[in-house]
Amino acid sequence: MTSPIEIRRSYPANASVGLYCLEDGWQLRTFDRPRAEAKGSILWLGGRGDIIEKYLECLADWHAAGWHVSSFDWRGQGGSGRILSDPAVGHIDDFGVWIADLATFWSDWTARTPKPHVLMGHSMGGHLVLRALIERRVTPDAAILVAPMLAFAGKIPGWLSGGVARVLGKLAPHRRAWKHNERPAPPESSRQAFLTHDNDRYADEIWWKEQKPELRLGPPSWGWMAAASKSFAVTGDSKAIEALTTPILTLATDGDQLVSARAIRSASARMRYGDLLMFDNSVAHEVLREVDGVRDIGMARVAGFLREKVERA
Numbered sequence: 664m665t666s667p668i669e670i671r672r673s674y675p676a677n678a679s680v681g682l683y684c685l686e687d688g689w690q691l692r693t694f695d696r697p698r699a700e701a702k703g704s705i706l707w708l709g710g711r712g713d714i715i716e717k718y719l720e721c722l723a724d725w726h727a728a729g730w731h732v733s734s735f736d737w738r739g740q741g742g743s744g745r746i747l748s749d750p751a752v753g754h755i756d757d758f759g760v761w762i763a764d765l766a767t768f769w770s771d772w773t774a775r776t777p778k779p780h781v782l783m784g785h786s787m788g789g790h791l792v793l794r795a796l797i798e799r800r801v802t803p804d805a806a807i808l809v810a811p812m813l814a815f816a817g818k819i820p821g822w823l824s825g826g827v828a829r830v831l832g833k834l835a836p837h838r839r840a841w842k843h844n845e846r847p848a849p850p851e852s853s854r855q856a857f858l859t860h861d862n863d864r865y866a867d868e869i870w871w872k873e874q875k876p877e878l879r880l881g882p883p884s885w886g887w888m889a890a891a892s893k894s895f896a897v898t899g900d901s902k903a904i905e906a907l908t909t910p911i912l913t914l915a916t917d918g919d920q921l922v923s924a925r926a927i928r929s930a931s932a933r934m935r936y937g938d939l940l941m942f943d944n945s946v947a948h949e950v951l952r953e954v955d956g957v958r959d960i961g962m963a964r965v966a967g968f969l970r971e972k973v974e975r976a
Contacts (some may be wrong), residue, residue, distance in 0.1 A: 665828060667720065667863075668863070668867075670719060670723045670765075670869045671719055671720045671864070672719075672721055672867060672870060672871070673719075674694075674719070675696055675719075675723065675726075677696060677697070677735050678694060678695065678696035678713070679693075679694070679695050679696075680692065680693070680694055681693050681695070683735065683768060683771075685738075685764055685767055685768075686767060687743065689738055689743075689764075690735075690743065690744065691735045691736060691738060691743045691764065691768065692715065692717075692735060692736045692741060692743045693733065693734070693735045693736075693743030693825070694722070694732075694733060694735070695732075695733045696722065696726050696732050696733070697731050698726055698729060698730060698731045698732075698892070698962065699862070699927065700729075701729060701731040701777040701974060702728070702729040702730055702731055702777075702969075702974050703730060703731070703777055703778055703779040703780060703781060703804070703974070704731040704732070704733065704772075704773075704776035704777050704778070704779075704780050704781070705722075705725050705730045705731070705732050705781045705783060705791040706733050706734065706769070706772060706780070706781070706782050706783065707721065707722060707732065707733070707734040707757045707783045707785075707788075708734065708735070708737070708765070708782075708784040708785070708788035708789075708790075708791065708792060709734070709736070709737070709741075709784075709785055709786075709787075709788050709790050709915070710784075710785045710786025710787040710810075710812065711740070711753060711786060711787040711812075711845075711883065711887075712740055712753055712845070712880040712881075713736075713740070713741065713785065713786070713787075713788070714736060714740075714741040714742070714868075714871065714872075714878045715734045715736055715742070716733070716853075716867075716871040716875075716878075717867070717868050717871070717952065718734065718870075718951070718952075720864075720952075721951050721962070722734065724962060728966065730781075731776050731777055733772060733776065734751075737761055737764070737787075737788075738755075738760065738761060738764050739753065739754060739755055740753055740877050740880045741767075741840070742875075742877070743821050747837055747884070749837075750877075750879075750880075751879070751880065751881035751882075751890075752837065752838075752839050752880075752881060752882065752883070752884050753880050753881065753882065753883045753884065753887055754836075754837060754883070754884040754886050754887050754891050755886065755887050756836070756886055756890060757890050757893070758790075758791065758890050758891065758893070758894040759894075761791050762791060762794055762795050762798065762800055763800075765791060765792075765800065765801065766795065766800040766801060769795075769800070769801045771784070779803070779804035779805070779973040780803050780804055780806065781803055781804060781805050781806070781969065781973060782795075782801060782803035782805075782806045782807075783806070783807040783808075783809065784806075784807075784808060784809070784811065784812065785809040785810060785811075785949070785951070786809070786810050786812045786922060786948065787812045787891075788897055789808035789809055789810065789811025789812060789913075790812040790813060790894065791815070792806055792808060792811075793806075793808060793811060793813070793898050793904075793911075793930070794894060794897050794898050795848065795868060796907055796909055796911075797898065797900065797903045797904070797907065798895060798897070799803040800940075802909075803909060803971045804909075804910075804972070805873075805909065805910045805911070805912070805968070805972045806909050806910070806911045806912075806913050807911070807912045807913075807914070807965060807968065808911060808912070808913045808914070808915075808962075809913075809914045809915075809927065809950055809951055810914065810916065810919055810921075810922055810927075810949070810950055811898075811913065811915070811927060811930075812891070812921075813895065813898050813899065813921045813922065813923060813926040813927055813930055814895055814899070814922065814923035814926035815846075815891075815921070815922065815923060816919055816920050816921055816922055816923050816924070817923075821892075821895065822855075824892070825892035825895070826887045828840075828885065828888035828891070828892045829889045829892060831885040831888070831889070831950050832885045832886050832888060832889025832890070833889070834885075835885050836884060836885055836886030836889070837884050837885075837886060838884060838885050839881065839882045839883070839884060839885075840882055840883050840884060840885050840887070841882050841887050842882065843881075845857050845858070845882075845921055846920065846921055856920075856947070857920050857921055857941075857947060857948055858947055858948050858949045858951060859947050859948075859949045859952045859953050859954075860945075860946075860947055860954050860956045861952060861953055861955075861958075862893075863951075864949075864952045864953075869959065882973075884943045889902075889967045896953065898930070899930075899934050901928070901933050904930055904933040905933050905935060906932055906935075906936060907935060907936070908935065908936065908939070909936065910930075910936045910938075910968075910972040911934050911936060911938070912937075912938045912939075912940070912964065912965065913927060913930075913931045913937065913938070913939045913940070914940050914942075914951070914961050914965070915927045915928075915939070915940075915941055915942070915950070916941065916942040916943070916944075916946040916947065916948070916950055916965065917941060917942065917943055917944050918942065918943065918944040918945055918946045918947055919947070919948050920947070920948065921948045922948065924941070927939075927941075928941065940961065940964045942957060942960075
């Protein structure tokens with residue numbers, strides 16, 4: 664029997680890690696694991712700074728349940744290259760670039776993979792999935808958002824933080840917004856505390872980045888912050904959310920220190936076919952990489968949602 668650590672720290676023998684060339688020549692690093700007589704296909708998209716390897720365990724679980732599973736690293740991070748000359752800074756001028764990348768990949772991927780098609784995204788990936796749905800750039804049979812980045816966590820009003828980001832995004836777009844971690848914090852603060860209480864799963868990410876240093880990414884640029892603020896206006900449009908007809912499951916936590924739980928609750932409540940599983944303050948941002956007791960509940964809700972909404976009879 665394959666142990667969990669072997670699943671999390673190795674590529675399956677029947678999976679392929681490759682490159683997908685976009686229309687402008689940019690290459691996305693991809694993961695694909697087919698399944699004979701698949702129930703359908705899942706495309707998983709990580710968050711800011713994430714890499715495919717962080718979710719090998721989830722991809723393995725969904726594959727074992729009968730799904731063809733795929734993923735890719737976003738342009739500018741992971742194994743998909745960097746936009747700036749400084750590889751430690753995560754940057755994008757406009758989130759619309761990522762939406763266009765997703766739309767291109769989605770069109771090709773859905774044409775060559777078994778139906779039905781499910782689109783899943785974590786954090787920034789969840790934001791981009793929701794925006795792509797709102798803009799009708801993708802048409803999944805169902806979508807799952809995990810701790811979607813619909814606004815930043817914190818007590819500073821969005822209009823104020825967004826205004827600062829837009830100003831600094833113009834003055835110093837390529838400068839890192841802060842020095843350490845996923846959020847502004849002292850160097851000695853625990854990055855893990857923001858993400859997961861599971862020591863082993865957190866260690867997996869560190870292990871992969873030690874094996875493949877080129878996958879590492881540091882804080883975002885002020886340009887990224889400005890682009891995020893602009894994109895929040897799209898995903899925060901209540902009328903656009905209310906018009907969605909795709910079944911959407913959202914998993915999130917009131918303990919999130921990175922993205923706004925309040926914004927997630929508000930968006931989910933407006934979804935015509937939305938379902939929300941909200942964990943309490945004891946759960947950190949990476950819900951599907953949390954301790955087993957939390958992760959198992961989340962994965963079970965995902966499985967139930969897929970059975971109800973999209974699986975073939």
